[in-house]
Amino acid sequence: QVQLQESGPGLVKVSETLSLTCAVSGYSISSGYYWGWIRQPPGKGLEWIGVQSLYYSGNTYYNPSLKSRVTISIDRSQDQVSLKLNSVTAADTAVYYCARRDIAKRFDLWGQGTLVTVSS
Amino acid sequence: QTVVTQEPSFSVSPGGTVTLTCGLTSGSVSTSYYPSWYQQTPGQAPRTLMYSTNTRSSGVPDRFSGSILGNKAALTITGAQADDESDYYCVLYMRGGISVFGGGTKLTVL
Numbered sequence: 001q002v003q004l005q006e007s008g009p010g011l012v013k014v015s016e017t018l019s020l021t022c023a024v025s026g027y028s029i030s031s032g033y034y035w036g037w038i039r040q041p042p043g044k045g046l047e048w049i050g051v052q053s054l055y056y057s058g059n060t061y062y063n064p065s066l067k068s069r070v071t072i073s074i075d076r077s078q079d080q081v082s083l084k085l086n087s088v089t090a091a092d093t094a095v096y097y098c099a100r101r102d103i104a105k106r107f108d109l110w111g112q113g114t115l116v117t118v119s120s
Numbered sequence: 121q122t123v124v125t126q127e128p129s130f131s132v133s134p135g136g137t138v139t140l141t142c143g144l145t146s147g148s149v150s151t152s153y154y155p156s157w158y159q160q161t162p163g164q165a166p167r168t169l170m171y172s173t174n175t176r177s178s179g180v181p182d183r184f185s186g187s188i189l190g191n192k193a194a195l196t197i198t199g200a201q202a203d204d205e206s207d208y209y210c211v212l213y214m215r216g217g218i219s220v221f222g223g224g225t226k227l228t229v230l
Binding site: 047059064 | 121154156158160165166167168171172175177207209211213216217218219220221222223224
């Protein structure tokens with residue numbers, strides 16, 4: 001059974017870098033799929049952040065509105081996908097979900113999510 | 121920038137039928153956008169309901185169906201039940217590998 005588990009600091013200061021890791025278990029991350037991140041501010045809707053795939057030649061796609069601040073990378077040796085979002089503001093406070101996107105473009109597998117609060 | 125639109129809220133009676141839609145501020149939704157739908161209850165991660173317009177994910181009851189209606193993607197719930205009361209999100213796949221979420225529809229069953 002494939003599972004995703006997010007981890008990282010729950011509190012980040014304004015202007016600093018948010019860093020999260022998603023551990024993939026039950027599947028070799030380099031064997032297929034796109035892996036990435038989705039977030040949800042408290043009480044608001046879902047926002048796609050981006051995805052990357054080692055299987056598909058390292059292709060990486062980002063939300064244009066976040067592209068200048070975000071980096072997604074995959075560690076094949078650890079079967080982990082990471083997220084870095086720099087220069088954070090209070091607007092980046094959200095539950096961050098790790099998710100898998102399949103060939104049908106659906107997000108077929110989700111982590112439980114982790115809340116990150118940006119505070120001064 | 122193209123925005124994906126959904127009704128902010130909808131209400132349906134138990135046993136009734138409701139159709140939620142997913143559109144674009146510019147242009148029409150087609151199967152080429154690979155519409156997918158997700159159900160989310162408070163405090164939980166989203167659950168995948170439908171993908172590639174009209175394919176149900178494993179374990180999703182057949183009272184959920186997907187389609188293209190006019191210029192929008194649609195999710196229809198036939199015979200709504202109390203536990204269908206949730207937030208529903210659509211996602212469209214755009215050129216350049218980008219996925220875009222709609223703003224979500226809060227469905228009330230009463």
